[in-house]
Each structure stands twice: as C-alpha cells, then as structure tokens.
Amino acid sequence: MDSDSFIPDIVVGRLPLYLRTLQRMKQEGQCITSSHELGEKLGISPAQIRKDLSLFGEFGKQGTGYQIDYLVEKLRQILHVDKIWDMVVVGAGDVGHALSRYQGFSDRGFQVVMVFDNDPNKVGLEIGPFQIQSTDLMSQVIREKNIQVALLAVPADQAQEAANRLIEAGIKAILNYAPITLTVPKYVYVQNTDPVTHLQRMSYYLNF
C-alpha cells in the first residue's frame, strides 16, 4: 500500500464516503460488512467498491466480508486522518459561525483552531469557543503553527484575495464556501461547497 502510487481522484473522492459509512456501522456495534451492504447504503455497485479498495491492498476475502475496525483504520491512514489537522476559519459570518461550532470535525481528523475576520467591529468578539482574530495576524499564525487547511467563508468578492493570502502563508487545502471558482496554483487543493450548485443540479430533473 503506497499512497504515492497513482490513484484516480474519483476513487479518492469515494473513500471518505466508505469511511463515513464504516465508522457509523462501527458506532452501531457492527463488526463485519460486505461490499454488497456498503453498496446498498451508498448507492455504489459492490464491484466498484471492491475495485476501489483493492487499489490499496487486501481488505477482505470473498465470502467473509470486511472487518470494519481494520478497514476503518486503514482508510484513516490512507486519507491521512489518523491524526488531527488544524484548520483556520476565514470569515466570521453565519457560515463561519456554524463552522466554528461544528461538532463533527475532530473525530474525523480535523479541528478549527482559529477564526479570522477583516471587520474591526468583529475582532475580539466570541464565536463558538473562539475569539475572532484580525486577518492582519492571519499569515503569521498560519506560518508559525504550520497550518495547511483553511475554511474560506467570506463574501464572493473577497474570496480570491483571501485565498491568495492564505496560499502565500502556506495553506495547501481550501474548503471554499464562497460561490466563486478560485484560481490557485497547482499544488493547492480546493473543494467547493456552494448550496446553489447542488440545488441546481437537482432542479434540472424537477418539473414545476
């Protein structure tokens, strides 16, 4: 198993779904599952699941299924979430507020450590368990703490500039909540989460 070997990004994108489902099974006390059961829960074919997982090694045998505990541990290693990644939140509006209080990060490999905003009226206020920091301090903090992951929750017209500053300070992965497509260097990873693009992908199929 070598995560440097080439794995298609579309496969990488399915691994967090496998992990999430397996962790939920584990929480519910289940010990063994099958590609069939996983496939039913995820709407992905069992053959696809077996093929995806086989890219990383031998995780189960025909007829005996997968040991959930073992597969969870392996997927956590593969996705590099067997440790906790520190994250900064940029933008202390409604989305930033929800992110700073979100309970679901830490047991899945991430934690917010600071929240920044460029509005002097917000700096110093509390947001969830954090005190809002000025973006003037942002680059320095990211460098000093060697933070690589940022949650970008600023208005669309400020997002590119904020992303530029984050990247210059050392951020390598941005989860972008602003409804624009960011332009970033090749070595920076961006995932976008815009509720409207999700909704429009569904409204295409709906009739008034």
Add this chain to the structure above:
Amino acid sequence: MDSDSFIPDIVVGRLPLYLRTLQRMKQEGQCITSSHELGEKLGISPAQIRKDLSLFGEFGKQGTGYQIDYLVEKLRQILHVDKIWDMVVVGAGDVGHALSRYQGFSDRGFQVVMVFDNDPNKVGLEIGPFQIQSTDLMSQVIREKNIQVALLAVPADQAQEAANRLIEAGIKAILNYAPITLTVPKYVYVQNTDPVTHLQRMSYYLNF
C-alpha cells in the same frame, strides 16, 4: 433543446458551474466570453465545455465566442431556475440558521419559505427572517404549498427519519447536510454536503 433527452449527470453537474461563472461575468459588465476563458476560470478544458454546451444546442460560433446574456438565460431555462423554487429548512441549529439567512439563494432560483424544528423549546423563536415552526406541521405545509425542495440540517441520527417524512409529503429533492448517506426512492434526488468528506478528499494529498 429538450431536457428530456438523455444528458449524463456528470454534464448536468457542470452546468451550474458554467452558469455561476457566466452570471459573475455578467455582473462585472462583460458581454462575450469563450470556452477558453470559461475553461481557465473553471479548470475545465475548453473542448469539454464546448461539448457539454453543444448537447443543448448552438450557443456560440467558432471565433466569435458566447453571448453571455443569451447563454445565462438558456442555462437558467435548462436548469429550471428561470423561476424560484420554494424550499423548507429542516433543523434550526447552526446550519439551519445560516441557511435561513443565506443571501445567495433567490437570485439563483431558490428561496427558503419555512424553517422547521422538532424541539418544542425552539418552536416560535425567530431564525433569520422566519419563525421556527413545529415539524408536526411540516407534512401539511409541504403538501399545501406543493414544495419539492428541502434543506436537511438535522443531526445524523434523525436525518433518515426526517427524510422519510419529507418524501412522504412530496419532497423530490433534498440537499442533505447531515453526515450520513440517505436511503431514498429512485424518484427522489439527494445531494450531500458534508464538510468532512470534502476535507478528507484533500487531506489524502497532504503530508503532515
């Protein structure tokens, strides 16, 4: 142009990104663009963009580019966002709060019309411009107003049951913020937005 003809879902998924980028260009006063410019902004090849758009008709000519206004209107029609879809928010926690106040829906084809929660202590409180309603009323409201779209922002262990009730009442499209995979009938569309699956897709590529 006939949205009943078969278009691959992966193409449908790119159309909202084209629309978003074109609308932004329009806002900035731009009138004409090219598949090359769109491709640069989106990180999608110009050939792919031309191929995607050609599935829906003739939108531009080699050498003259796309009329942004015209293409925006056509994409809005194709994605059925040339009207406004009413939506319900289920769950009045932090995410529900952010959704109920989100400013970016209405000019892109959607609006929140009601917010529901099953906590009697929350019912009647204000959330953004809404008063939180009891989920006891949810099915009736959805039926009466013929609402087809729901934003599901309840805890993971309540999400499947809430989805079942929504679907029974007539909801056809669910944007699911709960970190579980919902099981739904084939005629219901679900899109998932879980920050951690996005983050894990990036942490795969990062080194500690």
